[in-house]
Amino acid sequence: MNRNSIAFWIGAGLFLVVVALLPQLIRNEYPFFAAYVILQFIVLSVAWSILGGYAGYVNFGTSAFFGVGVYTAVFLFKATGAPLAVQLAAAAAVGALLGFAVGLLTLRMQGIFFSIATIALTIVIETSVTNWRFVGGAAGIQMQRPAVMAPFDGYVQMLVFVQALLVVLAIVIARYMQSSWIGRGLQALKDDELAAECTGVPTLRLKVLACVISGALMCAAGAPAAMYLQYADPSSAFNLNYSVSVLAMSLIGGTAHWAGPVIGAILLGTTQQLLTVTISSEVNLLVLGIMLVVFVVAAPEGLIGLIRKASRKRAEREA
């Protein structure tokens, strides 16, 4: 293990410890509500980047996976009263299956067709859930949280910790994929699919793998939302907002490195939370629009690209 890895694992551990201890330090609940939303977007963005960033296949169906996660949890909770951990695991499994199916069905297509297929998929799944009366259908469903488990003293605090675990898990997976043969294969096929195939890269299999992992993580990120909101309705769970925000976060952060979507999600997620409680009007949407345009025009590689460029320049100056 090199120094870089050691630093990473220590960082990840510290992060979890801090999140676990925060409820002791902060009695105020609001930061946990806000943190939950931001952490959720980190998981979604990192997961999205595994397919969208590494492989260059733009998934517009983030909300489909997220919503399926939500409704897997809702279904299990309603049918069996399963605990959160089971809901999460089941959502991840369903997400993996969905990713596998979507991947096989659509990843033979060129990039943009894949994107359009994911839009279509979102609508098909949302419509199906809307027609599924057991989980409330279009009218939505209200749920009562069960008692919180020790050692947590608030349910939201527990959900924040769960989401933080997912963040670490997502980053660990994304980081491993990026530095391993999988990441190199995805990068190769992103650059040139035919050349990659002729260099021995099993492109379809790698894309499906990326889609499975990405899908599992997205669904897992959605699962706790049912208990966070204690309510679920199809139009909120399958909101286009998830797809667009996650796309924006990943691109603003930069998709070449796992840290890109993390930075993007923190930056844009925090901005959105702040705007919600300050300006709080249609300007909120305007800010998202302008940030998207400015970033893709001025910083094509995202913040990560800017940082790299800056450090390269510094290195050149020093040399």
Next chain:
Amino acid sequence: MDLLLDAVVIGVLLGCFYAAVSLGLSVSFGLLDVPHVAHPAFLVMASYAVFFLNDRFDIDPLLAGLMITPLLFLFGLVAYRLYYETFEKRGSDAGVRGIAFFFGVAFIIEVLIILQFGVDQRSVTATYIGKAWRIGDMRIPLRLLVAFAVAAGLTILLSLYLSKTFMGRAIRAVAQDQEALRLMGANPVKIKQWAFGIATAVLGIAGALLIIVAPVDPILDRAYIGRTFCVVVMAGLGSMTGTLIAAIILGVVETIVLTLFGASWAPAISFAMLLGVLAIRPQGLFGRRS
């Protein structure tokens, strides 16, 4: 049986309307490969311009649509230039970032509309709105007939333009082989810019139809992202008559499901159809690529 016939007739008319709002995208995305997710936002913007002219000066919506066409053409030229300078010129990865770019543009347009016109839905008045044409037992809304006629005319005009005029043929050529075009001494960028201008200009009439057929609100564009891309992809990229036929198929299937089966399944059926087409025939029903 009567109902089925009815549904088919209404579906065909509705499909023509879908074709009219998709034609521009069929040029910009189908022929030029621009991932123009802001196309529906441009469309809604055009509808609001039509609303403004109709509401303020009592101009017929279709005429208003024609009046804003030159402006939209110029707007399209500028928009493509911007897109070209920032993406195509630099080459790499335009797809992903292009999509994000146009999403950003779409949001900005939404907010500008809200600021100017408020969040309420708007509609226009014209003599052909709210009346029906009776054939025996059947009654067909006049506004749908207008949409049908205009859409058919627009498709024919655009097809003729693309096949008969020099510029039109150049646009088709640029879609297939830019290098060859460059060798012929034509500037592909100029041609694509022109084509994007055309694709945007068409939205004048399409926007008028949108607000004639049903009221519009500032975030209506989101409902049309799926529909328009569905039509263009199902058609096979860049085929104008294909667009018309695919749109009619979508309209008919949607209406039949809506009328005769569980209405709530309508969106799932039409998009499942798109998924099916993509899986079985990725080049679309009338695709140019093999």
Next chain:
Amino acid sequence: MTSTEPELPLLRIGGLTKRFGGFTALDNVSVDIRAGERFGLIGPNGSGKTTLINCISGAFRTEPGTVLFRGEDITPLPAHMRTRRGIARSFQIPRPFKSMTVVENLMVALDFATVAGGFVPAAHRRDTVMAILAQTGLTSKADLPTTGLSQVELRKMELARAMATHPKLLISDEAMAGLSSSEVDEVLDLLIKLAGEGITIIMIEHIMQAVMRFSQRVMCLDAGRIIALGAPDEVMANQRVQEAYLGT
């Protein structure tokens, strides 16, 4: 014109046909390529050369026709499986992995193509790559991004990347197009050197000198059919070949 050797050919193409819509790009092509052979493939533009190697390397699926590699029917295999069995290629227009350095380009091959031959241990990976780069004369460019390479370097990089897959058959698709005559010689020398290490090479080329100097056998395609196959000077002397070339 079929070979009469008793041993199995390295590559046997049998009755290969490829249609695009109504256009027949390859029409019932059959040919054997012997192990260790230096094989030239010529023909006018649009005659089906690139289509043929796309069919061999697996970029296209063929409906009628079979491709046998070392006695195994690889017709149903996707391209990457063929690469792993030992078929490597370069492209007419270079297709590097643009976001990577030269070394990383070759690493992809090491990561994926050598699965069948066992992974190269981590410690030796860079050494292995550097050895191939040395062979192709790219040592000094090892850690540059591919966007910084010249045309001839890109061609060599593609050959090097193909070599990193440890191929038994290397298909070079017009690796010399657009190069100066001294650069053509460089690339040609490289290909001959690789052939000397026992790699079978199919070379598609328009530069006749190069074809004549390189090939032990030459095949000429026209409109998707084989019109000549044999020793280089025989093929060049063939009247149909001359017509085909003059005709375009």
Next chain:
Amino acid sequence: MKRRTFLGGTIAAAVVGRTSGVVAEQPPIKIGMSMAQTGGLAGGGKASQLGIEIWRDDVNAKGGLLGRKVELIVYDDKSSASETPAIYSKLLDVDKVDLLFAPYATVPTAPLMPLVKQRGLLLMGNFSFQVNSKVGHDMWFNNAPWGPADSWAAAFLDLGQKAGGKTMALLAADQEFAQNLAVTAKAVAKKLNMSVVFDQAYPPNTVEFSGILRALNAAKPDIVYVASYPPDSAGILRAVNEIGVGDNVKIFGGGMVGLQFAAVMENLGSLLNGVVNYNTWLPEPNMYFDGTKAFFDAYTPRAKEAKVDPLGYYLAPFGYASGQLVEQAIKAVGSLDQKAIAKYLHGNEHKTIVGPIAFSADGERKDTATLMAQFRGIKDKNVEQFRSPGKQVILFPERLKSGELITPFEAART
């Protein structure tokens, strides 16, 4: 100018409260809420908020509550359920508000119910529908006049039955509120021995209703109950005008959201005639209570400036009434003790600009005051006509009635 109007609506409230130094010794009473400024519910949200703001200005002009100024803190929930938990947590834990008002409509409110129940807080609801039925929170009060869950459908179907209707068609949007209405409508129909001959849920973003309306006509219903959302309500009425619904239809409408908003009403004009639809407040003689007229005198110019619904009948006076309810309760209790306020609200009848309000145990109105009114004599392109009485004749409830149903539907359309 433009900038001020769009920023003004939401943060001006907070700013005014903070900077006014009239009663500087005492900190203000803070009332927190989220309200849709964007998304599908924005039109209603903004009107509702203006009503509450007018109440705040009135109460502050009278010297505030308990000698303290009233301050509103309002955030945008984007019409979505996923935004409200964080916003209300901020209101409670960071802004430390003294009282909570619910956001406009059911979806954004639903996630708040468990929260307020767990923390034992009072929530003054804002036009949600049956959001408390499964939660059972005893400190929830709905300002909307809905009353018992089935009274809505019962009122409409009763009218239909009295007009001779025996069969019912149900056309509902496949969305939250409309589906709730549809469920109760079916239950009521069963109770009234009415057969449901047509029952369809159409999806959001449906463009064209002529096909679906043909199918409905084919079922030949006497009563057509429609539960729709604003964009669809207009589409349905257009199709009705073009396709017709047949002479046997006695009564048409019921639960069409959107026909209460000025922009929609203006657009539809004469297409509205004959439709019997629910409403909450209308400028009919029996609807004026103490302060009602003064409220609309204040509302009309402010709505114009803020580009909010110019009529504002549907939501705005009820926003004001929410304020009046807590105002009376706080004055009576003499403190901000939420338990005491809730007890007072449950135990008494309260006078408001929308009439007397009494709550039942579940926090909904004891008796429904949901109006069923028929559009009459509406002309095209004229928003001002809706200000005069007689344009929407109240048929139900009995005590507020201003006319009788004209039936069949086709006869009422001319």
